[in-house]
Amino acid sequence: MDLTELTIKQIHEGLVNKSFSCVDLTKAYLKNIKEKDKEINAYLTVTEDLALEQAKKVDDKIKQGQEIGPLEGVPCAIKDAIMVEGQKCTAASKILENYVAPYDATVIKKLKEQGVVILGKTNTDEFTMGASTENSAFGVTKNPHDKTKVSGGSSGGSAAAVAANMACFALGTDTGGSIRLPASFCGITGLNPTYGSVSRYGVIAHASSFDQVGPMTKNVEDAKIVLETICGKDKMDATSADYKYEEAKTDLKGLKIGLPKEYFAEGLDKEVEQIARSTIKKAEEAGAKIVEVELPNSKYAIACYYILVPSEASANLARYDGIKYGLSENGESLLDVYIKSREKGFGPEVKRRIMVGTYCLSSGYYDAYYKKAQEVRQLIRQDFAKVFEKVDLIFCPVAPFPAFGIGEKADDPLAMYLVDLYTGAVKLAQLPALSLPAGKIGKLPVGLQIIGNHFKENVIISVASQLEKMI
Amino acid sequence: MISKEEIQHIAKLSRLELTEKEIEKMQKDLSAILDYFDLLKKAPSAAKAPEGQVKKSGLRKDEVVSSHDIADELLSQAPDKKDDYIKVKTIL
Numbered sequence: 354m355d356l357t358e359l360t361i362k363q364i365h366e367g368l369v370n371k372s373f374s375c376v377d378l379t380k381a382y383l384k385n386i387k388e389k390d391k392e393i394n395a396y397l398t399v400t401e402d403l404a405l406e407q408a409k410k411v412d413d414k415i416k417q418g419q420e421i422g423p424l425e426g427v428p429c430a431i432k433d434a435i436m437v438e439g440q441k442c443t444a445a446s447k448i449l450e451n452y453v454a455p456y457d458a459t460v461i462k463k464l465k466e467q468g469v470v471i472l473g474k475t476n477t478d479e480f481t482m483g484a485s486t487e488n489s490a491f492g493v494t495k496n497p498h499d500k501t502k503v504s505g506g507s508s509g510g511s512a513a514a515v516a517a518n519m520a521c522f523a524l525g526t527d528t529g530g531s532i533r534l535p536a537s538f539c540g541i542t543g544l545n546p547t548y549g550s551v552s553r554y555g556v557i558a559h560a561s562s563f564d565q566v567g568p569m570t571k572n573v574e575d576a577k578i579v580l581e582t583i584c585g586k587d588k589m590d591a592t593s594a595d596y597k598y599e600e601a602k603t604d605l606k607g608l609k610i611g612l613p614k615e616y617f618a619e620g621l622d623k624e625v626e627q628i629a630r631s632t633i634k635k636a637e638e639a640g641a642k643i644v645e646v647e648l649p650n651s652k653y654a655i656a657c658y659y660i661l662v663p664s665e666a667s668a669n670l671a672r673y674d675g676i677k678y679g680l681s682e683n684g685e686s687l688l689d690v691y692i693k694s695r696e697k698g699f700g701p702e703v704k705r706r707i708m709v710g711t712y713c714l715s716s717g718y719y720d721a722y723y724k725k726a727q728e729v730r731q732l733i734r735q736d737f738a739k740v741f742e743k744v745d746l747i748f749c750p751v752a753p754f755p756a757f758g759i760g761e762k763a764d765d766p767l768a769m770y771l772v773d774l775y776t777g778a779v780k781l782a783q784l785p786a787l788s789l790p791a792g793k794i795g796k797l798p799v800g801l802q803i804i805g806n807h808f809k810e811n812v813i814i815s816v817a818s819q820l821e822k823m824i
Numbered sequence: 825m826i827s828k829e830e831i832q833h834i835a836k837l838s839r840l841e842l843t844e845k846e847i848e849k850m851q852k853d854l855s856a857i858l859d860y861f862d863l864l865k866k867a868p869s870a871a872k873a874p875e876g877q878v879k880k881s882g883l884r885k886d887e888v889v890s891s892h893d894i895a896d897e898l899l900s901q902a903p904d905k906k907d908d909y910i911k912v913k914t915i916l
Contacts, residue, residue: 452901453901455894455897455898455900455901456894456897588889589889650867650868652863653863653864653866653867655860656860656861656863656864657864659857659860659861660861660864667838671839674839675903676902676903676904676910676912677898677901677902677910678898678901678902678903679901679903681903681904684913685913686913686914686915687912687913687914687915688839689913690912690913691839692839692840692841693841695839695840695841696840696841696842699840701846701849704838704840704842704846704850705850705853705854705857707838707840708831708834708835708838708840708850708854709854709857709858711834711837711838712834712854712858715834715837722861722864725864725865725867726864728867728869728870729864729867729870731870732867732868732870766853766856766857767853767856767857767860770857
């Protein structure tokens with residue numbers, strides 16, 4: 354039995370039945386990381402000591418005959434934009450290269466309370482800005498299925514770690530597709546929860562009206578177990594919602610599934626479309642009713658997204674000034690310290706987005722860009738609201754194509770932005786959505802995106818876990 | 825094409841200092857991105873003012889929420905300090 358192939362539930366059973374110890378399990382993962390990660394580059398930090406210490410505690414508990422929880426002793430990876438106390442947290446940026454997290458993010462606190470084993474911190478695009486991890490200051494994460502391709506982004510390190518059996522599950526963050534896209538490219542399950550259902554306290558901010566933390570797992574059930582653990586109201590995050598995961602048993606028979614015609618249009622790779630349609634057909638055969646729906650403002654989504662997100666980011670990233678923490682360059686004046694630290698610490702994409710955001714918010718351009726984009730965001734939100742009056746879920750592709758080549762889009766920022774075509778609008782409307790592995794083109798996995806109404810993660814998960822067995 | 829001066833002005837507002845090469849690339853990239861944003865001019869006007877957030881989240885009362893006792897840990901991250909104070913360059 355290869356321990357690193359097990360799901361959360363299988364690990365739990367193995368630990369309870371004493372088929373293996375938690376230390377042995379953890380060592381099996383650490384061995385995989387040592388052997389594979391030089392090439393893949395999923396991890397920025399491996400927290401071996403912390404992992405073994407946590408594993409030993411779990412073994413002691415089992416030895417003493419104590420009961421263990423469903424996540425207890427399960428080895429996981431954490432995106433390096435989420436703080437784990439006493440460990441480096443870089444957001445894959447030079448400006449935070451030596452930053453050590455002073456406290457645990459609420460999601461980490463919750464996972465630690467459940468006794469998880471933390472294997473390390475995973476690679477991301479710098480400050481989670483990107484769709485390929487090529488914007489990481491510490492090198493790209495290669496796709497475990499084809500190492501000439503990207504793993505997707507920004508949570509590419511988390512996706513690759515799970516796909517290559519270097520973690521049982523991982524946490525990612527999603528601002529415009531950053532959980533679902535790498536999940537699709539790497540062939541794992543990734544859930545972007547409803548805005549507010551998971552606390553962001555201790556998560557490095559990118560765009561605050563978009564950012565969400567979510568699970569990246571080997572299957573749908575695992576995603577559910579992780580979501581159940583990390584969700585809920587947190588007094589340290591005013592935007593967190595009073596949300597508790599409640600199990601749903603959604604019958605495929607009679608379920609109404611909407612296919613947005615704008616998402617099955619020009620630009621969609623034929624083979625990706627075929628994979629999506631064959632899964633949709635299976636749902637139909639199981640009794641679901643498939644209807645075509647319209648999201649007429651979809652064409653504005655990317656423009657709208659790439660005005661609002663950089664605007665929020667330009668404000669959020671003002672805190673990196675070389676004074677309070679992070680990289681600090683010497684300068685003659687206070688302003689000089691700010692400018693020199695930021696110039697040296699930020700990479701090209703981060704600078705580009707700060708510039709775009711500052712431009713859109715600047716006097717004279719605010720109405721034409723930021724204010725207009727806020728209005729369009731409202732239209733996009735209304736589009737989805739209208740569709741959810743008629744259907745229970747929306748099915749569509751995650752991305753227009755499978756994983757692309759390393760370097761293919763790296764020099765063309767606009768081409769990279771368009772990767773978010775089917776994932777960005779969901780975030781403008783603050784909806785939950787899951788990427789379910791649905792097939793492969795050659796070696797490359799392709800995901801199907803399942804979008805639900807606000808706080809309907811349970812319906813998404815119920816339906817996805819039924820479909821998972823049919824694919 | 826967005827002018828060099830305009831890029832320098834935005835960089836100044838952004839507290840960034842760009843090299844000549846970066847300015848050139850930024851002119852090209854920002855022009856392409858801003859041209860793409862023109863698409864929004866065709867979008868209809870929203871029927872009502874943008875809402876804040878989704879239902880279950882909301883604003884909290886304007887009260888202090890204690891960030892537990894991590895003042896020392898936070899201070900220890902400052903690159904330059906004296907006792908319990910963060911040091912900055914003279915500004916006057």
